[in-house]
Amino acid sequence: FALGGGLELAMGCDFRIASSKAKFGQPEVNLGLIPGYAATQRLSRLTGMGNALYLLMSAEMIDAAEALRIGLVQKVLEPENFLEEVLKIVRNIVSKGPQAVKKVKKVVRHGMELTFAEGENLEAVEFGTLFGEGRQGKEGMTAFLEKRKPEWNRD
Incomplete structure (x- = not known):
């Protein structure tokens, strides 16, 4: 209950x-x-x-x-x-880019308090930090192109 x-x-x-x-x-x-x-x-x-x-x-x-x-x-x-299936879900999420998961949560939660346009802008900014400046985005794209699993830096 x-x-x-x-x-x-x-x-x-x-x-x-x-x-x-x-x-x-x-x-x-x-x-x-x-x-x-x-x-x-x-x-x-x-x-x-x-x-x-x-x-x-x-x-x-x-x-x-x-x-x-x-x-x-x-x-x-x-x-x-139940527990076995929940752990599969958790393992799946944990296997993703840690900074990307963190930023998804931030953008969705904060975006709920913004206008659509402001939320879209926040998304673009955070996308840019991962894709343009961050090591994580580069590792994810490189791993994809090399057909391998990404090796995430969990710092």
């Missing part, structure tokens, strides 16, 4: 992977309260205003399939091999 504060904690993560048996909800209105810890803001940004208002006002619990459908989670896995 990810209810109340548990869901609020999960919504602070970059993305969410759920077991097919998971349940999600914000039951605070049952107590005469509203969620704290930015849940109203995060839920509406993740799922859209209508979905957020429905979940927050009804206090309805939803299953993993519905959470996936509305964008609250990005992937649903079976509990029998």
